[in-house]
Amino acid sequence: MYIKEIEINNFRGLNIQIVNLKKRFLIIGKNDSGKSNFCYAIRKVLDYKTRRQPLVESDSTNLNKMDILIKMVLDLSAISSNNRAILKEYVDVNDDGTETLTIEFNATFNHDIQAYDEYIIFGSLDKTEPKSAAIGNCLDKVVDIIYVYPNYDLSRDTKNYFSYHKLLNEKANLAIGQDISDSIIKLNESISNDSAIKNMQDELNNIGSMKEFFGDIDFLIKSDFELSNIYKSLDIVPCVLNDKKINIGDGKSKTLALLLQKLIKEKHKEKIIILEEPENHLFPLLQKQYASILDDFFSGQTIVTTHSPSIIDFRKTEEIFKFNYEIDEKTKERKFNCFRVNVDGKEIYKKFGYSINEEIAESFFYNEVLLIEGYSEKMFYNILINSDDEFRKIVLNRGVGFICVYGVDFKPSKEILESLGIKVHILTDNDYYQSGKDDDEYVYAGLKRAFSLLDENTIELIRDLAGIDIKENTFNVINNSPEHISFKKNVPSLVDVLKVYNIYVHEGQENGFENAFAEFVGLKEDKKTDVIEILSQRKMKNLHKYLIDNDIVLKVNDRNQKNILVEFLYDDRP
Numbered sequence: 001m002y003i004k005e006i007e008i009n010n011f012r013g014l015n016i017q018i019v020n021l022k023k024r025f026l027i028i029g030k031n032d033s034g035k036s037n038f039c040y041a042i043r044k045v046l047d048y049k050t051r052r053q054p055l056v057e058s059d060s061t062n063l064n065k066m067d068i069l070i071k072m073v074l075d076l077s078a079i080s081s082n083n084r085a086i087l088k089e090y091v092d093v094n095d096d097g098t099e100t101l102t103i104e105f106n107a108t109f110n111h112d113i114q115a116y117d118e119y120i121i122f123g124s125l126d127k128t129e130p131k132s133a134a135i136g137n138c139l140d141k142v143v144d145i146i147y148v149y150p151n152y153d154l155s156r157d158t159k160n161y162f163s164y165h166k167l168l169n170e171k172a173n174l175a176i177g178q179d180i181s182d183s184i185i186k187l188n189e190s191i192s193n194d195s196a197i198k199n200m201q202d203e204l205n206n207i208g209s210m211k212e213f214f215g216d217i218d219f220l221i222k223s224d225f226e227l228s229n230i231y232k233s234l235d236i237v238p239c240v241l242n243d244k245k246i247n248i249g250d251g252k253s254k255t256l257a258l259l260l261q262k263l264i265k266e267k268h269k270e271k272i273i274i275l276e277e278p279e280n281h282l283f284p285l286l287q288k289q290y291a292s293i294l295d296d297f298f299s300g301q302t303i304v305t306t307h308s309p310s311i312i313d314f315r316k317t318e319e320i321f322k323f324n325y326e327i328d329e330k331t332k333e334r335k336f337n338c339f340r341v342n343v344d345g346k347e348i349y350k351k352f353g354y355s356i357n358e359e360i361a362e363s364f365f366y367n368e369v370l371l372i373e374g375y376s377e378k379m380f381y382n383i384l385i386n387s388d389d390e391f392r393k394i395v396l397n398r399g400v401g402f403i404c405v406y407g408v409d410f411k412p413s414k415e416i417l418e419s420l421g422i423k424v425h426i427l428t429d430n431d432y433y434q435s436g437k438d439d440d441e442y443v444y445a446g447l448k449r450a451f452s453l454l455d456e457n458t459i460e461l462i463r464d465l466a467g468i469d470i471k472e473n474t475f476n477v478i479n480n481s482p483e484h485i486s487f488k489k490n491v492p493s494l495v496d497v498l499k500v501y502n503i504y505v506h507e508g509q510e511n512g513f514e515n516a517f518a519e520f521v522g523l524k525e526d527k528k529t530d531v532i533e534i535l536s537q538r539k540m541k542n543l544h545k546y547l548i549d550n551d552i553v554l555k556v557n558d559r560n561q562k563n564i565l566v567e568f569l570y571d572d573r574p
Contacts, residue, residue, distance in 0.1 A: 001270035002301035005073035012037040022318035029323035055116040068107040090123040150277040164264040191223035250281035271300035279308035309361035339421035367399030429512035448475040
Protein backbone atom coordinates (compact mmCIF):
# COMPACT_ATOMS: atom_id res chain seq x y z
CA MET A 1 0.00 0.00 0.00
CA TYR A 2 1.22 3.48 -0.78
CA ILE A 3 -0.09 7.01 -1.31
CA LYS A 4 -0.68 7.39 -5.04
CA GLU A 5 -2.38 10.79 -5.08
CA ILE A 6 -2.73 13.62 -2.59
CA GLU A 7 -4.62 16.89 -2.57
CA ILE A 8 -4.24 19.51 0.16
CA ASN A 9 -6.24 22.73 0.30
CA ASN A 10 -5.99 25.63 2.76
CA PHE A 11 -3.73 23.77 5.20
CA ARG A 12 -0.84 25.83 6.60
CA GLY A 13 -0.20 27.58 3.29
CA LEU A 14 -0.42 24.42 1.20
CA ASN A 15 -2.63 24.24 -1.85
CA ILE A 16 -1.33 21.30 -3.81
CA GLN A 17 -2.45 18.35 -5.88
CA ILE A 18 0.01 15.59 -6.82
CA VAL A 19 -0.86 12.49 -8.84
CA ASN A 20 1.17 9.39 -9.72
CA LEU A 21 3.32 9.51 -6.62
CA LYS A 22 6.13 6.97 -6.35
CA LYS A 23 6.83 4.60 -3.47
CA ARG A 24 10.10 6.31 -2.60
CA PHE A 25 10.24 10.05 -2.94
CA LEU A 26 12.22 12.85 -1.42
CA ILE A 27 11.29 16.47 -0.68
CA ILE A 28 13.78 19.33 -0.60
CA GLY A 29 13.29 23.03 -0.01
CA LYS A 30 14.27 25.91 2.23
CA ASN A 31 13.23 26.18 5.85
CA ASP A 32 9.51 26.96 6.16
CA SER A 33 8.83 25.95 2.56
CA GLY A 34 6.11 23.47 3.56
CA LYS A 35 7.97 20.15 3.84
CA SER A 36 7.00 19.45 7.45
CA ASN A 37 3.43 20.64 6.89
CA PHE A 38 3.09 18.26 3.94
CA CYS A 39 4.25 15.38 6.14
CA TYR A 40 1.94 16.47 8.94
CA ALA A 41 -1.02 16.49 6.54
CA ILE A 42 -0.33 12.83 5.74
CA ARG A 43 -0.05 11.98 9.43
CA LYS A 44 -3.22 13.94 10.18
CA VAL A 45 -5.19 11.54 8.00
CA LEU A 46 -3.39 8.24 8.48
CA ASP A 47 -2.05 8.37 12.05
CA TYR A 48 -4.60 8.04 14.84
CA LYS A 49 -2.55 9.84 17.52
CA THR A 50 -1.96 12.84 15.24
CA ARG A 51 -5.58 12.85 14.13
CA ARG A 52 -6.76 13.25 17.73
CA GLN A 53 -5.02 16.62 17.98
CA PRO A 54 -7.65 19.17 16.81
CA LEU A 55 -6.91 21.73 14.12
CA VAL A 56 -7.23 25.37 15.13
CA GLU A 57 -7.34 28.74 13.39
CA SER A 58 -3.57 28.85 12.83
CA ASP A 59 -3.72 25.61 10.82
CA SER A 60 -5.67 27.39 8.08
CA THR A 61 -3.74 29.36 5.46
CA ASN A 62 -3.25 32.97 6.62
CA LEU A 63 -5.59 32.20 9.55
CA ASN A 64 -8.58 32.46 7.21
CA LYS A 65 -10.70 29.88 9.11
CA MET A 66 -11.95 28.48 5.81
CA ASP A 67 -12.54 24.78 5.16
CA ILE A 68 -9.50 22.49 5.09
CA LEU A 69 -9.29 19.49 2.77
CA ILE A 70 -6.77 16.65 2.73
CA LYS A 71 -7.61 13.95 0.20
CA MET A 72 -5.59 10.84 -0.62
CA VAL A 73 -5.84 7.91 -2.98
CA LEU A 74 -4.04 4.80 -1.73
CA ASP A 75 -2.77 2.15 -4.14
CA LEU A 76 -3.69 -1.29 -2.79
CA SER A 77 -1.78 -3.41 -5.30
CA ALA A 78 0.55 -5.00 -2.74
CA ILE A 79 -1.81 -5.13 0.24
CA SER A 80 -2.27 -8.40 2.13
CA SER A 81 -5.55 -10.27 1.64
CA ASN A 82 -6.45 -9.88 5.34
CA ASN A 83 -5.96 -6.12 5.25
CA ARG A 84 -7.89 -5.81 2.01
CA ALA A 85 -10.79 -7.67 3.60
CA ILE A 86 -10.95 -5.03 6.35
CA LEU A 87 -11.24 -2.26 3.74
CA LYS A 88 -13.31 -4.12 1.13
CA GLU A 89 -16.42 -1.99 1.63
CA TYR A 90 -14.58 1.10 0.34
CA VAL A 91 -12.22 -0.34 -2.29
CA ASP A 92 -12.50 1.00 -5.85
CA VAL A 93 -11.67 -1.34 -8.74
CA ASN A 94 -10.41 0.81 -11.62
CA ASP A 95 -10.74 0.24 -15.37
CA ASP A 96 -7.17 -1.06 -15.57
CA GLY A 97 -7.84 -3.62 -12.85
CA THR A 98 -5.93 -1.81 -10.11
CA GLU A 99 -7.52 -1.28 -6.72
CA THR A 100 -7.46 1.97 -4.79
CA LEU A 101 -8.91 3.47 -1.64
CA THR A 102 -9.91 7.13 -1.44
CA ILE A 103 -9.87 8.95 1.91
CA GLU A 104 -11.18 12.49 2.25
CA PHE A 105 -10.45 14.50 5.40
CA ASN A 106 -12.60 17.61 5.82
CA ALA A 107 -12.47 20.27 8.51
CA THR A 108 -14.91 23.15 9.06
CA PHE A 109 -14.17 25.91 11.56
CA ASN A 110 -16.47 26.00 14.58
CA HIS A 111 -16.67 29.57 15.89
CA ASP A 112 -18.22 28.48 19.17
CA ILE A 113 -15.24 26.39 20.25
CA GLN A 114 -12.65 28.24 18.12
CA ALA A 115 -11.42 24.98 16.59
CA TYR A 116 -12.22 22.80 13.60
CA ASP A 117 -14.87 20.10 13.38
CA GLU A 118 -13.13 17.25 11.57
CA TYR A 119 -14.49 14.22 9.77
CA ILE A 120 -13.40 11.57 7.28
CA ILE A 121 -15.14 10.05 4.28
CA PHE A 122 -14.04 6.70 2.82
CA GLY A 123 -14.55 5.65 -0.78
CA SER A 124 -14.92 7.67 -3.97
CA LEU A 125 -17.99 6.58 -5.93
CA ASP A 126 -20.35 5.74 -3.09
CA LYS A 127 -19.27 7.97 -0.28
CA THR A 128 -20.00 6.72 3.21
CA GLU A 129 -21.45 8.89 5.92
CA PRO A 130 -18.82 11.24 7.35
CA LYS A 131 -17.08 9.76 10.38
CA SER A 132 -15.52 11.74 13.20
CA ALA A 133 -11.78 12.03 12.66
CA ALA A 134 -11.16 11.77 16.39
CA ILE A 135 -12.25 8.14 16.65
CA GLY A 136 -10.54 5.05 15.29
CA ASN A 137 -11.52 3.68 11.91
CA CYS A 138 -10.91 0.66 9.70
CA LEU A 139 -7.78 2.17 8.18
CA ASP A 140 -6.15 2.38 11.61
CA LYS A 141 -6.31 -1.42 11.71
CA VAL A 142 -4.48 -1.68 8.40
CA VAL A 143 -1.77 1.00 8.16
CA ASP A 144 0.96 2.23 10.49
CA ILE A 145 2.79 5.52 10.02
CA ILE A 146 6.39 5.33 11.20
CA TYR A 147 7.33 8.95 11.82
CA VAL A 148 11.00 9.64 12.54
CA TYR A 149 11.61 13.02 14.16
CA PRO A 150 14.45 15.24 12.89
CA ASN A 151 16.08 14.96 16.33
CA TYR A 152 16.20 11.38 17.58
CA ASP A 153 15.43 10.48 21.21
CA LEU A 154 16.92 7.07 21.94
CA SER A 155 15.73 6.97 25.56
CA ARG A 156 12.13 7.63 24.44
CA ASP A 157 12.28 4.99 21.71
CA THR A 158 13.88 2.48 24.09
CA LYS A 159 11.12 3.07 26.64
CA ASN A 160 8.44 2.68 23.97
CA TYR A 161 10.07 -0.54 22.74
CA PHE A 162 9.97 -2.20 26.18
CA SER A 163 6.43 -0.91 26.89
CA TYR A 164 5.26 -2.40 23.59
CA HIS A 165 6.73 -5.80 24.42
CA LYS A 166 5.28 -5.66 27.95
CA LEU A 167 1.80 -5.29 26.45
CA LEU A 168 2.46 -8.03 23.90
CA ASN A 169 3.60 -10.44 26.58
CA GLU A 170 0.63 -9.63 28.80
CA LYS A 171 -1.79 -10.28 25.93
CA ALA A 172 -0.05 -13.58 25.22
CA ASN A 173 -0.05 -14.49 28.93
CA LEU A 174 3.71 -14.71 28.70
CA ALA A 175 4.78 -14.03 32.29
CA ILE A 176 8.23 -13.44 33.69
CA GLY A 177 9.66 -16.75 34.94
CA GLN A 178 8.89 -17.96 38.49
CA ASP A 179 12.58 -18.07 39.36
CA ILE A 180 12.82 -14.32 38.66
CA SER A 181 9.68 -13.71 40.72
CA ASP A 182 11.18 -15.62 43.67
CA SER A 183 14.44 -13.74 43.27
CA ILE A 184 12.62 -10.40 43.48
CA ILE A 185 10.95 -11.43 46.76
CA LYS A 186 14.34 -12.38 48.21
CA LEU A 187 15.88 -9.19 46.86
CA ASN A 188 13.23 -7.07 48.59
CA GLU A 189 13.87 -8.90 51.87
CA SER A 190 17.62 -8.49 51.57
CA ILE A 191 17.31 -4.78 50.81
CA SER A 192 14.95 -4.20 53.75
CA ASN A 193 17.30 -6.05 56.14
CA ASP A 194 20.44 -4.30 54.98
CA SER A 195 22.25 -2.51 57.81
CA ALA A 196 22.25 0.84 56.02
CA ILE A 197 18.48 0.59 55.52
CA LYS A 198 18.01 -0.50 59.14
CA ASN A 199 19.96 2.54 60.36
CA MET A 200 17.62 4.84 58.46
CA GLN A 201 14.63 2.97 59.88
CA ASP A 202 15.94 3.34 63.46
CA GLU A 203 16.50 7.04 62.86
CA LEU A 204 12.87 7.46 61.81
CA ASN A 205 11.55 5.69 64.89
CA ASN A 206 13.85 7.21 67.53
CA ILE A 207 12.37 10.71 67.44
CA GLY A 208 12.11 11.51 71.13
CA SER A 209 9.06 13.48 72.21
CA MET A 210 7.54 13.29 68.73
CA LYS A 211 7.02 9.59 69.35
CA GLU A 212 4.07 10.52 71.57
CA PHE A 213 2.36 12.07 68.57
CA PHE A 214 2.54 8.81 66.57
CA GLY A 215 1.66 6.62 69.52
CA ASP A 216 2.38 2.94 68.96
CA ILE A 217 2.98 3.43 65.21
CA ASP A 218 6.43 2.48 63.90
CA PHE A 219 7.81 3.07 60.40
CA LEU A 220 9.37 0.40 58.24
CA ILE A 221 11.57 1.05 55.22
CA LYS A 222 10.82 -1.69 52.76
CA SER A 223 12.04 -2.41 49.27
CA ASP A 224 9.06 -2.35 46.94
CA PHE A 225 10.69 -3.63 43.75
CA GLU A 226 7.79 -5.18 41.80
CA LEU A 227 7.71 -7.69 39.00
CA SER A 228 5.65 -5.24 36.92
CA ASN A 229 8.57 -2.79 37.00
CA ILE A 230 10.93 -5.23 35.35
CA TYR A 231 10.45 -3.67 31.91
CA LYS A 232 11.11 -0.16 33.24
CA SER A 233 14.44 -1.32 34.62
CA LEU A 234 15.62 -2.69 31.28
CA ASP A 235 18.03 -0.83 29.06
CA ILE A 236 19.80 -1.47 25.75
CA VAL A 237 23.56 -1.35 26.27
CA PRO A 238 26.01 -1.35 23.33
CA CYS A 239 28.86 -3.79 23.80
CA VAL A 240 31.55 -5.61 21.87
CA LEU A 241 33.10 -9.06 22.29
CA ASN A 242 33.13 -10.42 25.86
CA ASP A 243 30.21 -8.10 26.71
CA LYS A 244 32.47 -5.10 27.09
CA LYS A 245 30.33 -1.99 27.27
CA ILE A 246 31.09 0.79 24.82
CA ASN A 247 29.69 4.19 23.91
CA ILE A 248 28.28 4.73 20.44
CA GLY A 249 27.99 8.05 18.64
CA ASP A 250 25.04 9.91 17.17
CA GLY A 251 25.09 8.01 13.88
CA LYS A 252 24.66 4.54 15.37
CA SER A 253 22.33 5.83 18.10
CA LYS A 254 20.09 7.43 15.47
CA THR A 255 20.01 4.20 13.46
CA LEU A 256 19.21 2.18 16.60
CA ALA A 257 16.34 4.58 17.35
CA LEU A 258 15.02 4.01 13.82
CA LEU A 259 15.23 0.23 14.31
CA LEU A 260 13.30 0.43 17.59
CA GLN A 261 10.55 2.50 15.98
CA LYS A 262 10.14 -0.10 13.28
CA LEU A 263 10.07 -3.02 15.72
CA ILE A 264 7.18 -1.63 17.79
CA LYS A 265 4.86 -1.50 14.79
CA GLU A 266 2.46 -4.38 14.29
CA LYS A 267 3.89 -6.73 11.70
CA HIS A 268 0.61 -7.42 9.90
CA LYS A 269 0.03 -3.74 9.12
CA GLU A 270 1.07 -1.89 5.96
CA LYS A 271 3.86 0.61 6.65
CA ILE A 272 4.48 4.15 5.46
CA ILE A 273 7.63 5.75 6.82
CA ILE A 274 8.20 9.50 7.05
CA LEU A 275 11.70 10.72 7.88
CA GLU A 276 12.27 14.41 8.41
CA GLU A 277 15.81 15.70 8.01
CA PRO A 278 17.59 12.39 8.67
CA GLU A 279 20.92 14.16 8.15
CA ASN A 280 20.74 15.74 11.62
CA HIS A 281 23.63 14.58 13.87
CA LEU A 282 25.26 12.67 11.00
CA PHE A 283 28.64 13.14 9.34
CA PRO A 284 28.22 13.35 5.51
CA LEU A 285 29.56 9.81 4.96
CA LEU A 286 27.15 8.46 7.59
CA GLN A 287 24.33 10.38 5.89
CA LYS A 288 24.98 8.37 2.73
CA GLN A 289 25.08 5.09 4.65
CA TYR A 290 21.90 5.99 6.52
CA ALA A 291 20.11 6.85 3.26
CA SER A 292 21.23 3.59 1.63
CA ILE A 293 19.83 1.35 4.39
CA LEU A 294 16.32 2.75 4.20
CA ASP A 295 15.43 0.82 1.07
CA ASP A 296 16.59 -2.46 2.61
CA PHE A 297 15.01 -1.64 5.95
CA PHE A 298 11.50 -0.74 4.80
CA SER A 299 9.42 -2.34 2.09
CA GLY A 300 6.62 0.22 2.35
CA GLN A 301 6.41 3.76 1.03
CA THR A 302 9.28 5.99 2.15
CA ILE A 303 8.93 9.79 2.31
CA VAL A 304 12.06 11.76 3.19
CA THR A 305 12.58 15.50 3.68
CA THR A 306 16.12 16.83 3.66
CA HIS A 307 18.45 19.80 3.39
CA SER A 308 21.44 17.63 2.49
CA PRO A 309 22.60 16.42 -0.94
CA SER A 310 24.27 13.47 0.81
CA ILE A 311 20.83 12.01 1.57
CA ILE A 312 19.94 11.87 -2.13
CA ASP A 313 20.56 8.31 -3.30
CA PHE A 314 19.92 8.20 -7.05
CA ARG A 315 19.98 4.40 -7.01
CA LYS A 316 16.92 4.14 -4.80
CA THR A 317 15.05 7.46 -4.80
CA GLU A 318 12.35 7.40 -7.47
CA GLU A 319 11.23 11.02 -7.41
CA ILE A 320 12.34 14.36 -6.02
CA PHE A 321 10.06 17.27 -5.15
CA LYS A 322 11.22 20.79 -4.47
CA PHE A 323 8.96 23.04 -2.41
CA ASN A 324 9.37 26.79 -2.35
CA TYR A 325 7.31 29.91 -2.04
CA GLU A 326 7.29 33.45 -3.34
CA ILE A 327 5.76 36.61 -1.93
CA ASP A 328 2.93 38.16 -3.94
CA GLU A 329 3.94 41.79 -4.46
CA LYS A 330 0.34 43.04 -4.25
CA THR A 331 -1.12 40.98 -1.40
CA LYS A 332 2.22 40.31 0.35
CA GLU A 333 1.00 36.76 0.90
CA ARG A 334 3.10 33.67 0.36
CA LYS A 335 2.43 31.64 -2.77
CA PHE A 336 3.37 27.97 -2.56
CA ASN A 337 5.14 26.24 -5.47
CA CYS A 338 5.91 22.57 -6.04
CA PHE A 339 8.30 21.16 -8.65
CA ARG A 340 9.10 17.52 -9.33
CA VAL A 341 11.54 15.39 -11.30
CA ASN A 342 11.54 11.65 -11.90
CA VAL A 343 14.88 10.11 -10.91
CA ASP A 344 13.79 6.49 -11.09
CA GLY A 345 16.84 4.21 -11.11
CA LYS A 346 18.03 2.92 -14.48
CA GLU A 347 15.88 5.32 -16.48
CA ILE A 348 17.58 8.42 -15.15
CA TYR A 349 21.03 6.96 -15.82
CA LYS A 350 19.99 6.18 -19.39
CA LYS A 351 18.76 9.72 -19.86
CA PHE A 352 21.33 11.75 -17.94
CA GLY A 353 24.33 9.41 -17.70
CA TYR A 354 27.37 10.80 -15.90
CA SER A 355 25.48 14.03 -15.16
CA ILE A 356 23.90 12.20 -12.23
CA ASN A 357 26.48 12.73 -9.50
CA GLU A 358 26.97 14.38 -6.12
CA GLU A 359 27.54 17.78 -7.71
CA ILE A 360 24.19 17.74 -9.50
CA ALA A 361 22.55 16.64 -6.24
CA GLU A 362 24.07 19.70 -4.56
CA SER A 363 22.73 21.93 -7.33
CA PHE A 364 19.14 20.91 -6.50
CA PHE A 365 19.35 23.12 -3.40
CA TYR A 366 20.20 26.35 -5.26
CA ASN A 367 17.78 28.94 -6.66
CA GLU A 368 20.01 29.57 -9.68
CA VAL A 369 22.84 27.60 -11.23
CA LEU A 370 25.58 28.61 -13.66
CA LEU A 371 26.61 25.56 -15.68
CA ILE A 372 30.25 25.74 -16.72
CA GLU A 373 32.47 23.45 -18.74
CA GLY A 374 35.27 22.50 -16.36
CA TYR A 375 37.38 22.91 -13.26
CA SER A 376 39.29 25.99 -14.42
CA GLU A 377 36.10 28.05 -14.55
CA LYS A 378 34.98 26.53 -11.24
CA MET A 379 38.26 27.55 -9.62
CA PHE A 380 37.88 31.10 -10.96
CA TYR A 381 34.48 31.46 -9.26
CA ASN A 382 35.71 29.83 -6.04
CA ILE A 383 38.56 32.34 -5.84
CA LEU A 384 36.26 35.25 -6.70
CA ILE A 385 33.76 34.27 -4.00
CA ASN A 386 36.54 34.13 -1.41
CA SER A 387 38.20 37.39 -2.44
CA ASP A 388 35.21 39.65 -3.16
CA ASP A 389 32.81 40.08 -0.24
CA GLU A 390 30.23 41.95 -2.33
CA PHE A 391 30.18 39.25 -5.02
CA ARG A 392 29.90 36.60 -2.32
CA LYS A 393 26.96 38.43 -0.75
CA ILE A 394 25.09 38.55 -4.08
CA VAL A 395 25.77 34.86 -4.72
CA LEU A 396 24.49 33.86 -1.27
CA ASN A 397 21.45 36.16 -1.32
CA ARG A 398 20.34 34.87 -4.71
CA GLY A 399 21.24 31.27 -3.93
CA VAL A 400 23.59 30.78 -6.90
CA GLY A 401 25.68 27.66 -7.47
CA PHE A 402 28.48 27.01 -9.97
CA ILE A 403 28.34 23.49 -11.40
CA CYS A 404 30.75 21.76 -13.81
CA VAL A 405 29.33 19.52 -16.51
CA TYR A 406 32.81 18.15 -17.29
CA GLY A 407 32.57 18.95 -20.98
CA VAL A 408 29.98 20.68 -23.14
CA ASP A 409 26.87 18.51 -22.76
CA PHE A 410 24.72 21.00 -20.87
CA LYS A 411 21.34 19.65 -21.90
CA PRO A 412 20.82 16.87 -19.31
CA SER A 413 21.76 19.10 -16.37
CA LYS A 414 19.68 21.98 -17.72
CA GLU A 415 16.65 19.74 -18.11
CA ILE A 416 16.76 18.20 -14.65
CA LEU A 417 17.43 21.53 -12.91
CA GLU A 418 14.65 23.38 -14.70
CA SER A 419 12.26 20.56 -13.75
CA LEU A 420 12.87 21.60 -10.15
CA GLY A 421 12.17 25.28 -10.86
CA ILE A 422 15.84 26.27 -10.78
CA LYS A 423 16.93 29.13 -13.04
CA VAL A 424 19.77 27.89 -15.26
CA HIS A 425 22.53 30.03 -16.78
CA ILE A 426 25.08 28.53 -19.16
CA LEU A 427 28.59 29.75 -19.99
CA THR A 428 30.40 28.09 -22.89
CA ASP A 429 33.15 28.64 -25.45
CA ASN A 430 32.41 29.35 -29.11
CA ASP A 431 34.62 26.43 -30.22
CA TYR A 432 35.24 27.22 -33.89
CA TYR A 433 37.04 24.29 -35.49
CA GLN A 434 37.34 22.06 -38.54
CA SER A 435 34.27 19.87 -38.90
CA GLY A 436 36.21 16.92 -40.30
CA LYS A 437 34.25 16.64 -43.54
CA ASP A 438 36.59 18.78 -45.60
CA ASP A 439 39.77 20.77 -44.96
CA ASP A 440 37.93 24.03 -45.52
CA GLU A 441 34.70 23.08 -43.71
CA TYR A 442 34.44 24.55 -40.23
CA VAL A 443 31.71 24.71 -37.62
CA TYR A 444 30.80 27.23 -34.93
CA ALA A 445 30.26 24.38 -32.47
CA GLY A 446 29.65 26.62 -29.46
CA LEU A 447 26.85 28.57 -31.13
CA LYS A 448 25.40 25.39 -32.59
CA ARG A 449 25.46 23.78 -29.14
CA ALA A 450 23.87 26.84 -27.54
CA PHE A 451 20.97 27.06 -29.99
CA SER A 452 20.36 23.32 -29.64
CA LEU A 453 19.43 24.03 -26.02
CA LEU A 454 16.43 26.08 -27.15
CA ASP A 455 13.11 24.53 -28.06
CA GLU A 456 11.50 24.87 -31.49
CA ASN A 457 9.07 27.57 -30.35
CA THR A 458 11.96 29.74 -29.16
CA ILE A 459 13.86 29.21 -32.42
CA GLU A 460 10.73 30.31 -34.33
CA LEU A 461 10.42 33.39 -32.10
CA ILE A 462 14.04 34.35 -32.75
CA ARG A 463 13.49 34.03 -36.47
CA ASP A 464 10.35 36.18 -36.38
CA LEU A 465 11.62 38.91 -34.04
CA ALA A 466 15.33 39.03 -34.84
CA GLY A 467 15.25 37.91 -38.45
CA ILE A 468 17.73 35.12 -37.76
CA ASP A 469 16.86 31.80 -39.38
CA ILE A 470 18.44 28.93 -37.43
CA LYS A 471 18.79 25.67 -39.34
CA GLU A 472 20.85 22.50 -39.02
CA ASN A 473 23.64 23.81 -41.27
CA THR A 474 23.51 27.46 -40.17
CA PHE A 475 26.74 27.17 -38.20
CA ASN A 476 28.73 25.24 -40.83
CA VAL A 477 30.91 27.47 -43.03
CA ILE A 478 33.69 27.28 -45.60
CA ASN A 479 36.64 28.91 -43.86
CA ASN A 480 37.32 32.49 -45.02
CA SER A 481 34.67 32.29 -47.74
CA PRO A 482 32.43 35.34 -48.41
CA GLU A 483 29.63 33.50 -46.57
CA HIS A 484 31.95 32.95 -43.62
CA ILE A 485 32.96 36.60 -43.52
CA SER A 486 29.29 37.58 -43.64
CA PHE A 487 28.42 35.10 -40.89
CA LYS A 488 31.17 36.45 -38.61
CA LYS A 489 29.44 39.83 -38.69
CA ASN A 490 26.30 38.17 -37.30
CA VAL A 491 28.09 36.43 -34.41
CA PRO A 492 27.69 39.36 -31.94
CA SER A 493 23.94 39.49 -32.71
CA LEU A 494 23.61 35.74 -32.17
CA VAL A 495 25.50 36.00 -28.89
CA ASP A 496 23.21 38.81 -27.71
CA VAL A 497 20.09 36.84 -28.63
CA LEU A 498 21.30 33.87 -26.58
CA LYS A 499 21.80 36.07 -23.51
CA VAL A 500 18.07 36.69 -23.47
CA TYR A 501 17.74 32.97 -22.72
CA ASN A 502 20.53 32.96 -20.10
CA ILE A 503 23.08 31.34 -22.42
CA TYR A 504 26.43 33.12 -22.55
CA VAL A 505 28.77 32.23 -25.44
CA HIS A 506 32.25 33.72 -25.76
CA GLU A 507 32.39 35.70 -29.02
CA GLY A 508 35.97 34.79 -29.93
CA GLN A 509 36.62 31.75 -32.08
CA GLU A 510 39.06 30.27 -29.56
CA ASN A 511 40.41 30.71 -26.01
CA GLY A 512 37.09 32.07 -24.77
CA PHE A 513 37.75 31.82 -21.02
CA GLU A 514 41.35 32.97 -21.38
CA ASN A 515 40.31 36.13 -23.25
CA ALA A 516 37.51 36.86 -20.81
CA PHE A 517 39.83 36.41 -17.82
CA ALA A 518 42.43 38.77 -19.30
CA GLU A 519 39.74 41.41 -19.82
CA PHE A 520 38.28 40.81 -16.35
CA VAL A 521 41.57 41.57 -14.57
CA GLY A 522 42.10 44.62 -16.82
CA LEU A 523 45.14 43.59 -18.84
CA LYS A 524 46.19 45.83 -21.70
CA GLU A 525 46.36 44.42 -25.21
CA ASP A 526 50.14 43.93 -25.15
CA LYS A 527 49.84 41.76 -22.01
CA LYS A 528 46.85 39.70 -23.08
CA THR A 529 48.69 37.49 -25.57
CA ASP A 530 51.18 36.24 -22.98
CA VAL A 531 48.47 35.45 -20.43
CA ILE A 532 46.30 33.70 -23.01
CA GLU A 533 49.26 31.56 -24.03
CA ILE A 534 50.04 30.69 -20.39
CA LEU A 535 46.44 29.75 -19.60
CA SER A 536 45.94 27.73 -22.76
CA GLN A 537 48.36 25.16 -21.31
CA ARG A 538 47.42 23.47 -18.02
CA LYS A 539 44.77 26.12 -17.50
CA MET A 540 43.81 25.42 -13.90
CA LYS A 541 47.34 25.17 -12.51
CA ASN A 542 48.61 28.16 -14.45
CA LEU A 543 45.57 30.26 -13.52
CA HIS A 544 46.33 29.83 -9.84
CA LYS A 545 50.06 30.42 -10.38
CA TYR A 546 49.45 33.57 -12.41
CA LEU A 547 47.22 35.08 -9.71
CA ILE A 548 49.74 34.30 -6.96
CA ASP A 549 52.84 35.40 -8.88
CA ASN A 550 51.26 38.70 -9.91
CA ASP A 551 49.53 39.33 -6.57
CA ILE A 552 46.14 39.72 -8.28
CA VAL A 553 42.98 39.85 -6.15
CA LEU A 554 39.86 39.04 -8.14
CA LYS A 555 37.07 41.57 -7.66
CA VAL A 556 34.03 42.76 -9.58
CA ASN A 557 33.92 46.50 -10.29
CA ASP A 558 32.17 48.96 -12.60
CA ARG A 559 34.71 48.26 -15.34
CA ASN A 560 34.33 44.46 -15.49
CA GLN A 561 30.74 44.06 -14.32
CA LYS A 562 29.60 43.35 -17.88
CA ASN A 563 32.38 40.82 -18.48
CA ILE A 564 30.87 37.57 -19.73
CA LEU A 565 32.23 35.68 -16.70
CA VAL A 566 29.99 37.60 -14.26
CA GLU A 567 27.49 39.29 -16.57
CA PHE A 568 24.73 36.85 -15.67
CA LEU A 569 24.65 38.19 -12.09
CA TYR A 570 24.42 41.84 -13.11
CA ASP A 571 22.13 41.46 -16.11
CA ASP A 572 18.91 43.48 -15.79
CA ARG A 573 16.89 40.93 -17.76
CA PRO A 574 14.43 38.83 -15.67
